[in-house]
Every structure is written in C-alpha cells, then in structure tokens.
Amino acid sequence: MKGTLSICCLLSLLLLQAAAEEEEVITEPLRDRSHIDETLRLATEEKAKDYAAFLQRLRSIYHTSIKPMEQAYKYNELRQHEISDGEITSKPMVLFLGPWSVGKSSMINYLLGLHESQYQLYTGAEPTTSEFTVIMHGEKIRSVEGIVMAADSSRSFSPLEKFGQNFLEKLIGIEMPHKLLERVTFVDTPGIIENRKQQERGYPFNDVCQWFIDRADLIFVVFDPTKLDVGMELEMLFRQLKGRESQIRIILNKADHLATQDLMSSFWPYDYAPDTSRELFKKEEISLLEDLNQVIENRLENKIAFIRQHAIRVRIHSLLVDRYVQTFKDKMSFFSDPELVFKEIVDDPDKFFIFKSILAKTNVSKFDLPNRDAYRDFFGINPIASFKPLSTQCSYIGGCLLDKIEKAITNELPALLSSINSGKQPGLSSCEATGCGEKPKNRYRKN
Structure with missing residues (x-):
C-alpha cells in the first residue's frame, strides 16, 4: 500500500510539474509586433492603386501579341508553362522552402499574427507539414480542397491539375480576412526529409516545387545548421533555384556561433531572450519585412x-x-x-x-x-x-x-x-x- 501511495504521489507531482511548465510556456511574454504593421504599412487606411486598367492592358497584350505565337509553335510542350488570366491577375506569391522542422510554418504564423489562435499552422519538433498549403485572402476563414482550387479557372492554380490527383490531395488552401493577405499570398511547402532516400510521395515533388518557384516573387529558403543532411531532394532543389538569386532570401536558424540564441526567435511571437542582441535581430527582421513590402509595391512591374x-x-x-x-x-x-x-x-x-x-x-x-x-x-x-x-x-x-x-x-x-x-x-x-x-x-x- 505504501508503495502504491508513493507511486500515486509521484504521478501527481509529475502532473503538477508538467502543468506548471505548460503554464510557464503559455504565459511567456510576447513580443511587440507593431513594427510589422508599420513596415508593411498595414495600419494605414490608404487604398492600393487601381490595378484593374493596367492588368486589363497586360492581358490584352498577352492574348493579342504573345499567345498566338505560343500556340502556333507549341511552346507549352517545350517548357510546360502556360499563362492563365488567373496568373496574370494573381497577387504576389511568397514561397517557403527548406527541410522539415526549421520554422517555415512558424514564420507564417508570426507574420500573420496567428499564434495561439485556432487558425495557426501546426508546428512542432517533428515533421508536421505534409501538404502544399496556400494561405490567401478571403472574406471569411475557410479551407479549400486542392481539387477545388485546380478546378477554379479564376484562380492561378488551375495548371497544377497536370500533376495528378495524388498531388491535389496534398494541396490545400486556407482563406482568411487579413490586410497582408489582401496584398500577398503565402505558400508553405512540405519539409524535405533526406533520411528517407526513396520516399514515396506519390507525386512529382520537385516538379511541383519548380512550378511554384517559377511563379514566386519572393522565396524564403529556411535552414537549421543542426539538420544539414544534403540528399537527392535538397540537391535538386538547389539546382531548381539557379537563376532566381534576386528573389531568394536565406533564413539560417539556430546558428552555432550564437549558442545562447537561435535565429528562429526573430520569427516567433515570444520576446527575445535576455542575452540576445535585440537591436541586431530587429534590424534583420525589418530588413526582411522591407523586402516583402518591396515585392508588394512592385507587383505590377514584376x-x-x-x-x-x-x-x-x-x-x-x-x-x-x-x-x-x-x-x-x-x-x-x-x-x-x-x-x-x-x-x-x-x-x-x-x-x-x-x-x-x-x-x-x-x-x-x-x-x-x-x-x-x-x-x-x-x-x-x-x-x-x-x-x-x-x-x-x-x-x-x-x-x-x-x-x-x-x-x-x-x-x-x-x-x-x-x-x-x-x-x-x-x-x-x-x-x-x-x-x-x-x-x-x-x-x-x-x-
């Protein structure tokens, strides 16, 4: 009986300790996010430019002067790249690439302020994101199945149907009313897991990545020095990014030379650790936000x-x-x-x-x-x-x-x-x- 009581007491203590640790995580002070709204000009009431006339003119030039030549000499069968009206009118696309569990989803949660909301993208220490997730603007929060996105010709994702039904089952859209999403679309990708050398995804993963790379206005490639396993998928990804250097931003997390602080703290909601160079991290974060804002401002030019x-x-x-x-x-x-x-x-x-x-x-x-x-x-x-x-x-x-x-x-x-x-x-x-x-x-x- 004494042994039983001791075990029960021990279990109770462990449960209380776990609850206390959980409470500590939840009550951890959050960082001020006002600089995000200021840098991206989300707090202003200024209306965006009227792009309709420019986009209509651009569509006219494409259909009148470019597409006839494209069809006559079957360019699509050489490059497998056809341009739809939805692609011409689509918002700038920001693509997140990299190995698993390096913080891609956490960055999106941070930028959109989704932390601890029921709509935040799931994150964790183990591989979590297995789908291509498109986060876009909508009047209300809802999810959109990949087969629906591909069937809607008004969207820019209809060409993805060529990658097959297995891929469309791994494609999901999330619509939500957010001022940043009125100006840009985020795409979160499945993490690369190199220790599964012959991983059966059921669809051409690198071909799908290439489709998004070709259309992305800004590409965040996120790495963690503790997970630098270079295998077939990552090596192919490096090759696919060749020629897109101006659009690429490398995010290095958990750098060894910053033993007491990892770079991921720049893109999650909690406050900086006491021994962190706060000004340096904030300047780097604002610089990245300015790059994002530049893509939004240069939408038509791009x-x-x-x-x-x-x-x-x-x-x-x-x-x-x-x-x-x-x-x-x-x-x-x-x-x-x-x-x-x-x-x-x-x-x-x-x-x-x-x-x-x-x-x-x-x-x-x-x-x-x-x-x-x-x-x-x-x-x-x-x-x-x-x-x-x-x-x-x-x-x-x-x-x-x-x-x-x-x-x-x-x-x-x-x-x-x-x-x-x-x-x-x-x-x-x-x-x-x-x-x-x-x-x-x-x-x-x-x-």
Missing part, C-alpha cells in the same frame, strides 16, 4: 517583367522551330528519306548552324538559348511537318505573329511599365483601337 521574359522565350523558341523547318526543307530532295534527314538535323544542330544562325540574324543573347537536347524530345512528340514557317504566319487583318510579339517585347510592355511609373492610365494602341488594315510586312521572310 508582372510586366514576367510576361516580357515569357514573350522573349516564346519568340526564341519560335525562331528556332522556324530554322529547323527551313533547314529540313532545304535538305530534302525527291529521293531523300524524311526521317533520316531530320534525324541528322536534330542530332547535330551545330552542323547546320541552327542555333548560330539565330544569334547571327536576330538580337537574341546566347545566354537565352534553350538546351538544344530539348528539341530532340520536342520534335519526337511534334512532327516537323506540323509546323508552318514564320514567313507564312501572317494575315491582312491580324498582321504577322513575329512582328506582333517583337512589338510587345520592344514597345508595348515597356510603354505599359512607363505608364505605371508616370501614373498615367494605359491606353490601347491605334491599331488595337481602330484596326490597322495595312498589308503585313514580314522582316523575317526568306528572300
């Missing part, structure tokens, strides 16, 4: 730059396809075997100056040329005979596809950017307003 970059890639692709078509026609004779002729061209494009001729005759940078091996696969799916030369892609009403996309790149999109900076409302060009009716002049027609 959209225009994104569409223009897309147009340049479409133009280069079309020029290359046209060059393959012309070379094939030049090499063909009455006795030639079409398959053997084209195999020779596609296997050794340098022999026929496919890529060099584009650099010589156009203002294309060699650094913008796509991988030539990609065209072996591209033409394996799309027979060369299915494409028309650029010289024939003209009409008396619509003009020439090449001229239109070049005009968009060199004139229309830069002019739209200038109108944003000057505060003027964008207008239609004289041709779009009245119709040109001129005989098209194709500068690329072969003599």
Whole structure:
C-alpha cells in the first residue's frame, strides 16, 4: 500500500510539474509586433492603386501579341508553362522552402499574427507539414480542397491539375480576412526529409516545387545548421533555384556561433531572450519585412517583367522551330528519306548552324538559348511537318505573329511599365483601337 501511495504521489507531482511548465510556456511574454504593421504599412487606411486598367492592358497584350505565337509553335510542350488570366491577375506569391522542422510554418504564423489562435499552422519538433498549403485572402476563414482550387479557372492554380490527383490531395488552401493577405499570398511547402532516400510521395515533388518557384516573387529558403543532411531532394532543389538569386532570401536558424540564441526567435511571437542582441535581430527582421513590402509595391512591374521574359522565350523558341523547318526543307530532295534527314538535323544542330544562325540574324543573347537536347524530345512528340514557317504566319487583318510579339517585347510592355511609373492610365494602341488594315510586312521572310 505504501508503495502504491508513493507511486500515486509521484504521478501527481509529475502532473503538477508538467502543468506548471505548460503554464510557464503559455504565459511567456510576447513580443511587440507593431513594427510589422508599420513596415508593411498595414495600419494605414490608404487604398492600393487601381490595378484593374493596367492588368486589363497586360492581358490584352498577352492574348493579342504573345499567345498566338505560343500556340502556333507549341511552346507549352517545350517548357510546360502556360499563362492563365488567373496568373496574370494573381497577387504576389511568397514561397517557403527548406527541410522539415526549421520554422517555415512558424514564420507564417508570426507574420500573420496567428499564434495561439485556432487558425495557426501546426508546428512542432517533428515533421508536421505534409501538404502544399496556400494561405490567401478571403472574406471569411475557410479551407479549400486542392481539387477545388485546380478546378477554379479564376484562380492561378488551375495548371497544377497536370500533376495528378495524388498531388491535389496534398494541396490545400486556407482563406482568411487579413490586410497582408489582401496584398500577398503565402505558400508553405512540405519539409524535405533526406533520411528517407526513396520516399514515396506519390507525386512529382520537385516538379511541383519548380512550378511554384517559377511563379514566386519572393522565396524564403529556411535552414537549421543542426539538420544539414544534403540528399537527392535538397540537391535538386538547389539546382531548381539557379537563376532566381534576386528573389531568394536565406533564413539560417539556430546558428552555432550564437549558442545562447537561435535565429528562429526573430520569427516567433515570444520576446527575445535576455542575452540576445535585440537591436541586431530587429534590424534583420525589418530588413526582411522591407523586402516583402518591396515585392508588394512592385507587383505590377514584376508582372510586366514576367510576361516580357515569357514573350522573349516564346519568340526564341519560335525562331528556332522556324530554322529547323527551313533547314529540313532545304535538305530534302525527291529521293531523300524524311526521317533520316531530320534525324541528322536534330542530332547535330551545330552542323547546320541552327542555333548560330539565330544569334547571327536576330538580337537574341546566347545566354537565352534553350538546351538544344530539348528539341530532340520536342520534335519526337511534334512532327516537323506540323509546323508552318514564320514567313507564312501572317494575315491582312491580324498582321504577322513575329512582328506582333517583337512589338510587345520592344514597345508595348515597356510603354505599359512607363505608364505605371508616370501614373498615367494605359491606353490601347491605334491599331488595337481602330484596326490597322495595312498589308503585313514580314522582316523575317526568306528572300
């Protein structure tokens, strides 16, 4: 009996101790968050710019001058990147990447002030987030299933349907009324777990990451020095981020040289530890918030730059396809075997100056040329005979596809950017307003 009483007393003491520790965590003083509202200008009542007219003009340029070329030469089958109206009108996207349990979800909770609310993203020491979670603005708090997000063409996520139903089951949207979410969308990603070398996710994880990376305006890559296991997924992620350096911000948590304090304290709601360099951490945090605010302020400029970059890639692709078509026609004779002729061209494009001729005759940078091996696969799916030369892609009403996309790149999109900076409302060009009716002049027609 005495033994039983001792065990009961011990259990009671342990329970009381656990309750006391829990109470201590709950009552831990919270940090002042006023600098977040000030830096991101959330406390002001100023209305955002009227973006509707600019976005309508941008949509018009894309559909009139870029998309026809994109469809004629099947650019989507080379890059698997099609632009929807929802993507053009979408808010800036902030993407959180990194290994498991490094603080990605905690950062989002901190920025949105969700700590200890029923809507906070779940966090913990073990792997928690197994879904791609999109946190976006809504009139009321609700969750949206991935299949619903993909089916809604007004959203920018409809292209994700191509990754299959297994992925859509791992995609979830959370809508909530929040001033920051009126201006930006957050995407939390599953943590990378490198010790599961052959982890079966059931969907192409890196391809999905690439889709979000290609569309992100700002990318927070979060690391913890105690979890630096570099494996296949993380190595692939590094490769995918190449070329996006200007959008990447590295967040290093729990740095060894700050033994008494980890960097994660900059992005959770509790007050700084007594031995922390408070001013340094606050300055670093405000600097990061200013980067976020800059993305929000430059929303339209970034959209225009994104569409223009897309147009340049479409133009280069079309020029290359046209060059393959012309070379094939030049090499063909009455006795030639079409398959053997084209195999020779596609296997050794340098022999026929496919890529060099584009650099010589156009203002294309060699650094913008796509991988030539990609065209072996591209033409394996799309027979060369299915494409028309650029010289024939003209009409008396619509003009020439090449001229239109070049005009968009060199004139229309830069002019739209200038109108944003000057505060003027964008207008239609004289041709779009009245119709040109001129005989098209194709500068690329072969003599």
